Amino acid sequence: xxxxxxxxxxxxxxxxxxxxPAAPEDYEDLVRVYASTRAAELAQVTWWDDAxxxxxxRQQYDAQKREYEEHFPDTExxxxxxxxxxxxxxxxxxxERDIRLLDIALLPExxxxxxxxxLLNRLMEESKRTxxxxxxxxxxxxxxxxxxxxxxxxxxFEDVGGYQHMEWRQKSDE
Numbered sequence: 001x002x003x004x005x006x007x008x009x010x011x012x013x014x015x016x017x018x019x020x021p022a023a024p025e026d027y028e029d030l031v032r033v034y035a036s037t038r039a040a041e042l043a044q045v046t047w048w049d050d051a052x053x054x055x056x057x058r059q060q061y062d063a064q065k066r067e068y069e070e071h072f073p074d075t076e077x078x079x080x081x082x083x084x085x086x087x088x089x090x091x092x093x094x095x096e097r098d099i100r101l102l103d104i105a106l107l108p109e110x111x112x113x114x115x116x117x118x119l120l121n122r123l124m125e126e127s128k129r130t131x132x133x134x135x136x137x138x139x140x141x142x143x144x145x146x147x148x149x150x151x152x153x154x155x156x157f158e159d160v161g162g163y164q165h166m167e168w169r170q171k172s173d174e
Contacts, residue, residue: 007122011114015083019090019119022077029079029086033105034061068093068102075102080119082110090119099127101136120152124168134168 007019022030035042035057042053068075072093080088087110091102101123106115127134136154138145140162154166 018081019078099132099134128170137163
């Protein structure tokens with residue numbers, strides 16, 4: 001068993017949170033999760049109908065996944081399940097020095113329920129146990145995500161283009 005596959009966690013509200021490896025039959029659910037991350041942006045594109053927006057999201061999702069597969073060939077692609085229903089994705093890459101949170105995305109109805117915190121806590125525990133750095137990139141305009149990661153103890157160590165590179169390290173007193 002790898003670090004993020006086949007995981008089950010009970011949230012504070014009693015709901016069952018789980019991870020399982022993404023499979024080809026999850027494609028439409030994963031595109032739907034991706035589309036939810038672009039919804040506000042695409043709402044401004046009034047000259048496209050919903051089918052065109054969904055097609056755009058499929059193309060963008062495919063391109064993003066190809067990019068990660070090229071640069072991080074051993075990435076774990078997991079579906080986040082809440083009460084057995086697909087509500088998100090968690091993509092994690094690892095090497096000898098780092099744990100890279102490549103992507104975490106949740107449907108709006110799964111946000112602010114402790115899902116992201118529970119999953120990040122697992123990665124922080126892995127970082128403590130292995131001594132590896134836990135890193136993530138956050139889009140500079142995603143202020144909610146920046147606050148979330150800062151609340152968990154991540155610190156910005158570099159600005160690159162439109163992204164802030166963040167890192168979590170175990171504090172010396174932990």
